[in-house]
Amino acid sequence: MENLLRPIYQERASHPGTLGVLVIEKTKPFHPLTDNFDVVLLIIVQDNEKPWFVKHYDFEGKKAAMHVVAEEQVNEWLISGSHRRLVAWLVNGKIIFDRNEYIAGLKERIRDFPYEERTRKIGVEFARLIRRYTEGKELFASRQYMDAYNFILHALHHLARLSVIEHGFHPEITVWNQVKHIEPEIFKLYTELLSGEDPLDKRLELLLLANDFSLSSKSKNATVHIRKVMNERSNAWTYQELMEEEQLKEYGIDLGALLEYMIEKGLVEVHRSETKGSGIFIREYSAIE
Template sequence: MEHILRPIYQERASQQNTLGVILIEKRHDTSSVTDTFDAVLLIIVKDGEEAIFTKHYIYEEQKAAMHVVTEDQLNEWLLLGSNRKIVDWLFNGKVLFDRNEYIEKLKMELRDFPFYGRKIKMGMEFAKLIRRYLDGKAFFEAKQYLDAYNHIVHSLHHLARLAVIENGFHPEITVWQQVKQIEPEIFKLYSELVTSDEPIKKRLELLFIASEFMIHSRTSSCATHILDTMKEKEQWTIQELQEHPHLKHYSVDLGVLIEYLIDKKIIEIYKTDTKGLYVYHRHYKVSL
């Protein structure tokens, strides 16, 4: 379909604002990588009025999508992992235009996966894992086993993504295939949860025991990013932590992560006076 879309992407490539153009074609009928489209044009621009601008096209019996994405939006997707397909598109798509080797340099950076970038992603993924795990445990203790099961499946997915990141790779759409090679223990846990003939309560009981160990063993490395950030000063309010540029992407999971680290005696509570009697401000600092 490249020759059909050529006039569209050539017009974009001629603009100074365009950094790169990638064509992603559907590999087979059951592939979800192109969101059911026969082809996707990913056009990366330096900046734009909209972070994402999309158009759909049709040619005879084929359909195509064009996504014009700003560099900031692309970097946010890569940092947060909020667009699971983007890594696949960058590595497996056909580069049609590459200004000053922008795409090639980006792919090299992704392959290298600098440790600082890994620390941020590990911290955010760990926070999501903690939230899902604790919610699942609360539902289990309330005997709401199906809701507990749902949260634990999600927590295992975050654990799988975390394992991939720890090993210096970016989680892909087929994350379980990656984990099967990288950390078969996590893959086995997931398989036993979803395929075992044991009663759901028994499956969850066993999984909570195994997950507790896997989470505990990762706490030190996965908390490095938030702890390094908090060491910038003596104590923090929750608002200051939420607004910090390095922590704002933790979003609603930040509070849960802090409470977990308090429970593990990694973060301490520091009380300061308020105008109310016996009511104190709750500040946070890293335990010495």
């Protein structure tokens, strides 16, 4: 199959901006890792007009997908975890071109999972967890149990990913298989929510109590990254400044929920400065060590 695809990737490999090419082949009748394509070509380039360009091919009754991804986009995905297959592609893919051992370096980076990168990824995952958990808790309080179930299930998934990262691993597509061995307590919460015999409201109530404790115990370590960024300057931050800070962009829409949770837990202090409006103040934030 690789020989058939050679004309496609050789043209890309000859370009000086191409950093590496990997092939990921389908090994099962239904293979989510390749979106059920027979083969995926991952081509990483220094710069591209589009950060992520995809083209599909047919050949000899088979189908292939080519993903041309800019280096900056790859780095963003590795931090945010928003492209769940990327790590699996990099780990399991066969290297067929590697300029200056760039792909080998990526594989080593994934294996070693450097501390700075890990704390940043933990912070992003914790922010997502807080938002889903908070929304689920509010829906539970208003007795919207089915909607609460959906948000709590997502919160549990983020808790599972967070646990995997804390143990020094990148979350895989089969994250619950990882968690089952790493933190069986979280796996037990998941199975209880899905298949417990208690009525749904009781299952949700017990899970919310367990989550409250888990979040509180993780809050300080899980916010190391954002507090470090906030402490890089002595004056307080406006929310807009936090949103625009390059090191915090991966937090996205979840930043506000995380900030309010950190205030509640005594990890962030609120400062108020006067405006021209009587009794109206601008809120600014600083991290508490």
